Amino acid sequence: MKISEADVEYVAKLANLEVAPGEKKELAEQLSRIVEFVDQLNKLDVSAIEPTAQVVTSVKHAVRDDRVSPRTGSSDAGKTGKLFKVPKVITER
Amino acid sequence: MNLRNITADKLVALYRNGDLTATEVIQGVFEEIEQTDKDVRAFITLMRDRALEDARRVDAKVAAGEALEPLAGVPVAIKDNMAVRDVLTTCGSRILENYIPPYTATAVERLRSAGAIVVGKTNMDEFAMGSSTENSGFFVTRNPNDLTRVPGGSSGGSAASVAGGMALLALGSDTGGSVRTPASFCGVVGIKPTYGRVSRYGLVAFASSLDQIGSFSKTVHESAQVLEVICGFDHYDSTSADTAVDEFVKGLDLPVKQIRIGVPKEYFVEGMDAEVKAKIQSAIRLYESLGCKIEEISLPHTEYAVATYYLIATAEASSNLARYDGVRYGLRQAGNGGLQEMYRQTRMAGFGQEVKRRILLGTYALSAGYYDAYYLKALKVRTLILQDFQKAFERVDVILTPTAPTVAFKIGEKTEDPLAMYLSDIFTITCNLAGLPGISVPCGRNSESLPVGLQLIANHFQEGLLLRVAHQFEKAGGFLL
Numbered sequence: 001m002k003i004s005e006a007d008v009e010y011v012a013k014l015a016n017l018e019v020a021p022g023e024k025k026e027l028a029e030q031l032s033r034i035v036e037f038v039d040q041l042n043k044l045d046v047s048a049i050e051p052t053a054q055v056v057t058s059v060k061h062a063v064r065d066d067r068v069s070p071r072t073g074s075s076d077a078g079k080t081g082k083l084f085k086v087p088k089v090i091t092e093r
Numbered sequence: 094m095n096l097r098n099i100t101a102d103k104l105v106a107l108y109r110n111g112d113l114t115a116t117e118v119i120q121g122v123f124e125e126i127e128q129t130d131k132d133v134r135a136f137i138t139l140m141r142d143r144a145l146e147d148a149r150r151v152d153a154k155v156a157a158g159e160a161l162e163p164l165a166g167v168p169v170a171i172k173d174n175m176a177v178r179d180v181l182t183t184c185g186s187r188i189l190e191n192y193i194p195p196y197t198a199t200a201v202e203r204l205r206s207a208g209a210i211v212v213g214k215t216n217m218d219e220f221a222m223g224s225s226t227e228n229s230g231f232f233v234t235r236n237p238n239d240l241t242r243v244p245g246g247s248s249g250g251s252a253a254s255v256a257g258g259m260a261l262l263a264l265g266s267d268t269g270g271s272v273r274t275p276a277s278f279c280g281v282v283g284i285k286p287t288y289g290r291v292s293r294y295g296l297v298a299f300a301s302s303l304d305q306i307g308s309f310s311k312t313v314h315e316s317a318q319v320l321e322v323i324c325g326f327d328h329y330d331s332t333s334a335d336t337a338v339d340e341f342v343k344g345l346d347l348p349v350k351q352i353r354i355g356v357p358k359e360y361f362v363e364g365m366d367a368e369v370k371a372k373i374q375s376a377i378r379l380y381e382s383l384g385c386k387i388e389e390i391s392l393p394h395t396e397y398a399v400a401t402y403y404l405i406a407t408a409e410a411s412s413n414l415a416r417y418d419g420v421r422y423g424l425r426q427a428g429n430g431g432l433q434e435m436y437r438q439t440r441m442a443g444f445g446q447e448v449k450r451r452i453l454l455g456t457y458a459l460s461a462g463y464y465d466a467y468y469l470k471a472l473k474v475r476t477l478i479l480q481d482f483q484k485a486f487e488r489v490d491v492i493l494t495p496t497a498p499t500v501a502f503k504i505g506e507k508t509e510d511p512l513a514m515y516l517s518d519i520f521t522i523t524c525n526l527a528g529l530p531g532i533s534v535p536c537g538r539n540s541e542s543l544p545v546g547l548q549l550i551a552n553h554f555q556e557g558l559l560l561r562v563a564h565q566f567e568k569a570g571g572f573l574l
Binding site: 003007008011012014015016018019020027030033034035038040041042044046049050051052053054055063064 | 288302328329331332394396397399400401403404411415418433436437438440441444449450452453454456457460467469470471472473474475476477479511512515526527528553
């Protein structure tokens with residue numbers, strides 16, 4: 001599978017990345033080579049195989065109690081003021 | 094003071110007997126770093142003042158006749174993707190070059206509670222993406238054994254700090270071999286425990302189903318000491334395993350006779366360096382002489398591991414790295430447009446080429462129309478790779494392979510070809526895909542005096558066995574083969 005410069009542009013947009021015009025050609029070539037390499041997985045018939053998203057060993061999927069507990073080195077980020085300063089997120093169209 | 098000829102346990106004994114003070118040792122360490130790190134460049138940030146303060150506390154304890162912690166006054170280095178409160182934590186990236194975390198990673202906290210003194214934060218491939226530490230957003234780290242060569246990656250700074258005598262122990266992280274490969278290239282011991290064994294609270298996420306914190310040391314005994322300290326359940330990490338941690342040090346000298354060691358035929362492929370192959374064969378003979386049973390095994394899906402890994406790791410990374418958008422962390426490039434423009438400008442300015450390449454590949458593998466063909470397929474092949482290991486561990490206790498197909502390569506040798514760089518991880522990434530513990534130990538040097546690494550792999554939560562088998566190899570002279 002070849003990746004075109006248009007593909008690079010499209011995927012970059014999805015990933016919130018800006019790719020400089022000069023980089024597109026090289027990235028398309030490099031990604032094409034990698035995608036051609038991973039295409040070797042097509043040699044395997046995996047239609048009857050279950051996917052493994054995570055090797056769950058003895059993890060209990062721990063969800064801890066929702067209570068505040070002191071911890072050395074825990075976040076003090078909110079202690080300095082009542083508000084966090086963030087950039088303007090609403091813009092005019 | 095160079096630390097090449099001393100180990101953690103000996104150093105603590107010297108403190109205990111009053112033969113050395115922690116203050117003089119830590120001062121000496123920083124003098125050594127000043128000399129050696131001019132060329133090696135293992136450290137991004139040094140923590141001199143804090144380290145000397147810690148050292149004075151150790152000396153006060155000795156003076157007061159108080160008991161010392163197991164790693165009291167032992168200088169350690171921390172990979173720069175682990176949070177240390179109030180200390181710059183860059184992850185090797187320009188996008189985090191001004192990030193100072195307000196909390197400390199659990200693994201680091203536990204080392205400090207055991208008395209260890211953090212001397213600095215080490216260089217790495219940006220976001221741990223790389224096999225040579227050449228992808229750092231700041232500078233290249235060099236191999237202390239040969240300054241024209243890479244230290245391996247991505248935890249190259251941590252490996253080089255131990256190999257160069259600038260720290261006794263170091264922490265790294267291993268997503269596809271990032272502890273074991275640099276350990277092999279630098280000639281030290283590097284262990285990646287079972288997935289979930291060490292809390293990742295405070296570790297910057299790269300690929301969440303693969304990442305695991307591991308350690309570097311010169312001896313297996315010290316690795317066992319570190320693992321006893323850092324392993325174990327932590328409710329601040331929801332993937333942390335609630336499994337008892339054995340007394341690894343005590344188990345080191347249990348017999349290895351009759352242990353079954355499997356040698357996978359797929360790992361002795363063409364293209365492997367002949368000298369590396371010869372050293373691994375000597376290692377096999379050494380184990381035979383120790384009474385171990387050597388058996389040829391097959392891990393038939395090995396050839397698909399690199400492709401599987403680069404789809405899964407990049408997909409997870411593309412999701413994990415979405416948080417670096419200029420809003421919450423580090424760098425912000427405002428631009429003149431709106432929010433979207435700020436996201437894009439920030440990410441373009443802050444991420445290096447390899448990180449961008451992997452985000453693009455991962456986003457592609459997850460995008461509409463390609464999810465089934467790439468990401469889902471990779472997850473299925475991952476099942477086959479895991480099953481290969483499960484079958485193998487029915488017959489053998491430990492699997493033996495080379496850590497890498499070659500010794501440390503030259504700086505710049507693989508930077509132009511991302512795929513060639515990916516293939517240097519071929520022997521280490523299967524452990525991460527299957528969540529297994531793996532260790533790399535020195536196995537002699539080649540004709541150019543460059544270290545060769547031997548990798549041992551055990552079943553889930555069998556770190557005790559792994560350390561024992563590695564320790565007996567060391568004791569029998571395996572490191573000097």
